[in-house]
Structures are given as C-alpha cells and as structure tokens.
Amino acid sequence: MTTPITIRRAEPDDFAAVQAIYAAPRAQAGTLQLPFPSLDLWRHRLQALDPNAHVLLACAGDEVVGQLGLYAGTNPRRRHVGDLGMGVRDDWQGRGVGTALLAAAIDLADRWLQLRRLELQVYADNAAGIALYTRHGFVEEGRHRDFAFRDGAFVDALSLARIK
Template sequence: MVIKVRRAEPADAQAIKEIYEHPNAYSGTLQLPHPSVELWEKRISNVPDNVYSYVAMLDDQIVGNLGMEVCVNPRRRHVASFGMGVRDDAAGKGVGSALLKTAIDLADNWLNLKRLEITAYTDNERAICLYKKFGFIVEGESEAFAFRNGKYVSAYHMARIVKDA
C-alpha cells in the first residue's frame, strides 16, 4: 500500500467533501456534517498564496486532506497552523503520517517556518498520538472550545517548534 501526497486541485472537491462526510473526520475537526461540494469547490479553487492544501491518495483514491496556513501578520510569519482529516475507512493506515510529513517538510525545508500549530480535541487520542510522534507538545487546554454533537468539548493547543542548531 503506497500513500501518495500531492497538492489539492479544484477537481478534488468531491473527494475532499467525501472525506468530511465520515463521522470521525467531521467529529474530530471543526467541519460540520453533510458538507456541500460547492463549499469545497470554493475552498480549493480560491486558495490564497499563504495557504497550502494537500490530498493523500491510497490506491489512487483520495482518502486524506491537509490544509496549512502561514500567518500573514509580519510578527508571526514564522508560524503556520494546519488542520487535517482522514476518511474513517483509511484511519490507521499511515495517511495522517504521510500528510504531516509533507507539511513538516514544506515548513522546515522550503518556507523556513519555526513553529507549527494545531488544535486537537482532548478526546481525539489518535490525532494527539500522531502529533506527538512528530514532535508536537501540548502547550495548553481550552475548556468548552467547540460545540460538537450536542455538547461542548475541550481542545489542546499543540505546537512543534524547530530549535536553533
């Protein structure tokens, strides 16, 4: 099983929409259930210069998505935040790792970023383990961060900082 990661293209909108139709994908992110293809067409077609969007492919099928936004504030141009989702049926197959490796390579070797940030729900153990595997640490927690499935959920603020050599 080979996972390929590439830049997302407008033609990928339907497949990305399908990722976020999966309960774990929308429950573990700030996405809402039942996304429209028009929403994703708009997001993928109008990507600003400071945003990078990727898809992961498993057996030529799009099964994961990562979006990374570099801060435009002059005092935070060394920082990017990202979000990602993986189809429920592709979870645990290395898709998240492949997407995260791509984002980290871009951040470290091409964009000269010092800090990557992610917010993860405190009950999303799979995501938290993935981020820790790549050197992210929990920097804080926000109670009642988001409303999901009829109740408020807390989130960790995590970051990976490139240490000076």
C-alpha cells in the same frame, strides 16, 4: 498488501473527494466541519485558496483518502508560524494516512517555507491524533475548555505546537 500512500497538492477539481472526507461521521467528529458539507463549499474553498495556504492530499492509488491544510502566517510578526488542520477518510483512519500527511507538511514547513513554529488544536479526547502529533515533535501548550460544540455537547481541545 497495503496500498502505498502518496502525497500531492490539492487541485480545484479535487473538491468532491475532499467533500467526501468530511461528509463521514468520524472525520466530522475530529474536526470543526459540520454534517452535510456541500460540494459548492468545497469547490469554492479549493478554487479560492490564498497563496499562503498549502493544501495537501493523501492518495491511495488514484483515491483521495486524506487532506491537510498548512496555512502560513500573513501577519508580519507571525510569518514564521504555520497552522495545521487535517482530516482522514473514516475507512482509512489508523492506516498511516495522517503520518504521511503530517511528515509532508513538516518537510514543506521546515525545508521550503521557513516556518519555525507549527501549531494546531486537537480535541482532548482524540488520543490517536495526540499520539500522532507527539510522535512528530509537537508538545501541549494549553487546554481550551468548551472549545467547540460537537454532537450535542461542548468539548475541550488542546493546543499543540512544534518549534524547529
């Protein structure tokens, strides 16, 4: 039987669980996080959140298994835009965590934050991530060559966006 995934807002005390997500190799490889993330870094990030940042957690029971940040635009000309970033714990990838987080973020953006455009970058070799975003209405808008340095090599990323 599969444990149901629930979504909730991150609290400052969740820093160790979020740090554990990004301490794992596959989560690091799919994001811009570095190896060996410190607890203090994540403690600070969750304590000093901007009011325009909406950090959601996916939970399986009491266990945090994924994190998504939705960052609403602060520039007056881009207040209609939200930027997304997401990580799923290695042992929970491919089990619906990303789907649950993304659906919750889209609902928040569309029904509560008046965000018309959601945008993100995803590594060009992340087929599962690209498929997830495409299923939720995101379309490719461009390619960033040598976007990031990962595991000793430069990698490309795609810009994807969803306009309501």
